[in-house]
């Protein structure tokens with residue numbers, strides 16, 4: 109499972125936890141402005157916004173898991189098993205784009221959510237594999253921009269749905285409106301000390317601080333993570349200091365991370381948080397941590413030649429990093 113958030117204390121920080129049992133050999137991949145994006149059914153785009161994110165590069169093509177462009181638009185694909193449905197037939201009126209092309213299609217052309225929405229309603233997500241060995245991924249997507257707003261895109265059996273997401277969080281199943289509805293169950297949670305509303309004639313003492321969060325779901329399932337990430341995001345402190353805000357952002361994602369050993373899959377493997385990442389949409393800076401390396405790594409778009417035409421990639425460091433004090 110995965111969790112994606114947009115946090116807007118001052119700058120706008122967007123990204124996700126990637127939770128999975130296996131690594132695909134993904135890297136930090138920068139697509140400069142003059143790399144030619146070829147699409148299976150649409151014309152190539154040879155000059156576009158530069159993009160940075162996590163991707164698997166196959167046949168010199170960046171298969172992005174999540175990314176943001178230099179204009180400050182971010183987009184993440186999250187697992188949506190059993191619900192994602194891609195069209196078998198090509199549209200004559202809309203652009204036909206495969207799910208693996210969707211992030212490049214949107215981020216190469218759109219600078220914000222308004223433009224992205226206008227493009228996506230004219231896009232038909234079609235069931236075209238990247239290759240025999242790389243089957244279609246069942247995904248839905250969270251997009252966010254420098255307004256701090258977010259948009260969910262879900263291709264269901266009954267068609268493409270776009271939802272304005274004022275909550276700023278997305279996990280996996282079920283459909284976004286159902287995830288959003290689940291918050292109603294928890295509307296009485298609070299960060300304030302709570303009163304005894306149970307029974308006034310019974311003497312009940314608050315044995316601990318934090319009693320207002322006593323029913324905040326702690327599970328690793330997608331709805332529990334959605335509720336917990338939303339509560340923690342909406343009560344996170346906002347600072348004037350960029351480093352403090354980035355640190356807070358990672359605290360929010362860590363509150364829904366998956367430790368190894370807690371989520372056994374049918375294949376016997378552990379699902380765990382392979383990486384957590386953060387795009388500062390205002391500064392064009394990318395940050396990440398991994399399961400074994402909680403030091404925050406930083407990759408800056410400004411340090412690259414963005415007029416280049418070749419992909420630039422950096423290996424992800426997953427080695428524990430200790431500061432030796434004595």
Ligand SMILES: C[C@H](CCC(=O)NCCS(=O)(=O)O)[C@H]1CC[C@H]2[C@@H]3[C@H](O)C[C@@H]4C[C@H](O)CC[C@]4(C)[C@H]3C[C@H](O)[C@]12C
Nearest residue numbers: 109110127164171172173185186187208242243244245
């Ligand atoms: C599985 C990933 C989402 C994380 C997640 O939600 N995991 C939950 C696992 S589980 O259901 O709970 O078991 C998704 C996010 C982006 C996906 C990748 C990207 O879409 C890029 C390509 C697309 C190709 O079609 C398949 C390989 C792939 C490289 C995808 C593999 C996988 O589906 C990824 C890595």
